Amino acid sequence: MMSDDRFDVIIVGGGIAGTVAGYLLAREGLAVMLVERGNYAGSKNMTGGRIYSYGLGRIFPNFVQEAPLERKITREKISLMTAESNVTLDFYSEMLGLPGSDSYSVLRGVFDQWLAEKAEEAGVQLVAGIRIDDLLVREGKVCGVIAGNDELEADITILADGVNSLLAQKIGFCEELKPHQVSVGVKEVIGLPARVIEDRFGCREKEGTAWLFAGTPSGGRSGGGFLYTNKESISLGIVCTLSDLVNGTKSVPQLLEDFKQHPVLEPLLTGGELIEYSGHMVPEGGLAMVPRIVGDGILVVGDAAGFCLNLGYAVRGMDFAVVSAECAAKAVLAAKQAQDYSEASLTCYQSFLDNSCVMKDLKHYKNFPHFLETTPRIFNRYPQLAADMLTDLFVVNGQPAEPIMKKMLRHVKKVGLTNLAIDGWKGARSV
The missing domain is CATH 1.10.287 (Helix Hairpins)
Structure with a gap:
């Protein structure tokens, strides 16, 4: 059952953006409810496999020691792949692992649960297995959420419900996603012993590889493949732009199977056990797909706001989720202090974002998706x-x-x- 109490903030979505925002606000004494549609935070998250630490390091000073991280990424690989061959740039450097510029492979189901536990310890009321059907709107102001027959009220609602935010569409903040703005991603987690991973990928203990591919993994069309080494598994998958899939001759599952059987990858995966198979949509439009993100009583963060950047050699999404959550929390605290939850008051969220790496990087690379x-x-x-x-x-x-x-x-x-x-x-x- 959901509580009938009124909250300072209701957050929809228990991914990285939602849990970080909830943690920061509850830590300051606000009454926060976090609603997650899945059975637990992270149950529906399969994206990527890598997080840059600079944002979470500010919020959780002992993040590296406490969080369920897989491997520190100290080797970067970028490949141009054909059906028979593979041309790879292989870069190893301990500079990649220096504090503040380090990054880690993660398994989102485990990692997001850790974040949710941190949020609950700070005082967030987490409710899982509940779908939010609509927003509660009175005289043009969002006053909470509607779940079935239940109405829950809050001064501010934060949408952190992922790339295809139906709630943002319902309130008119964005239109239905266009095929060129999103990619379909499929991923397998393949179990292998830690020593085998280290031997096959040239990794030291606790260190790992991030490997991106262009070419045949996506059928020679817009998209690519990815591989991340975990402690005792490999995260392997492909991402294909939705608009290009209709022109291809192979299904996404077939593309992934062909990718796994490539003569470069097949020996690396030999003896592996399939642990997980999952799919997800990924925002690919860059700055051009960022919707309206501020309104009376409402903010939009993370993937729901289109905060993702694929540069071919690096994919930024989880770190943008953290930073946007941090900016949203600052805006909510300012509004709470002023007792003003109007759009004009919450517009400082946009100002905080504009001064962060999120909007600066999205603006800098605004033409790259095109x-x-x-x-x-x-x-x-x-x-x-x-x-x-x-x-x-x-x-x-x-x-x-x-x-x-x-x-x-x-x-x-x-x-x-x-x-x-x-x-x-x-x-x-x-x-």
Whole structure:
């Protein structure tokens, strides 16, 4: 049963953004209810597999020692993959693990439960297994939420209900998602012994690898593959832009199966046990898909606000969830002090965001999602170009040698020097 009491804040969604916001507000003495549709916080979260620590480190000083982290990421890999080959940039550095710039692989089901426990310890009333059907609106002001026949009132409601926020749509903050704005992600968690992972991926104990792929994992279309090493498992998956899926010849499950069977990955996964299979939608539109996020008595945070950035070499989402939750909590505390929960009062949330890495980075890379969407050669022609060039460089078959420049230009001309120049120029301008 849900409480009939009135709350200072009701938060919809028990992911990272919702639990962090709840923790920060309850810690300051506010009465906070956190409502999660799943059976527990994290039960519906499968996204990514990696979190950058800078935001949570500010909020939980002992975060690294206390949180159920998997491995510190000290090796970055980026690959251009064809059906037969794989060209990889492999970067290892202890600089990746320095405090403040460190990142970790995580299993969201476990990690989100830890965050929820922290929120409850701070005083948050967490209610799981409840679906919020609508917002309670009086005279244009959001006054709480509606769950079945129950109405719960609050001075402020925070939407942290994920990328496809139906509540934000109902209140008119955003339209129904467009296919080019989101990707479909599928992921398997594959169990392997810790020592095997360390041997196969060249990792030290407690250290791990983040590996991103472009090319055949998404069928040569917009999207890619990802792999993160956990303590005793591998998180492996693909992400495909929804608008491109309709033009493909393979289903998402088939693309994932082909990815697993690639001659580079198959030996790394041999002997693994399937632990989890899950799917999720991922916001891909960048700044262009950020909806209205402030209203009378309401704020929107995390994925529900479209705060995600895919740069090809790094994916930012969980850290943006933390920072947006922190900004929302500051705005709520300011409104509580002023006893003013109007849009005008809560607009400071937007100001806090504008001064944070969330909006600064989204604005800086505002053209990058469009660049990826309109440059299909990144996902089909360029992986093949890299493979062909390196094949000519490394294969020795007894034939007379040719000048390297001549061999390389032969392959470049297949793509077109003009196309290379145009794509290079567009890419440089977008970042």
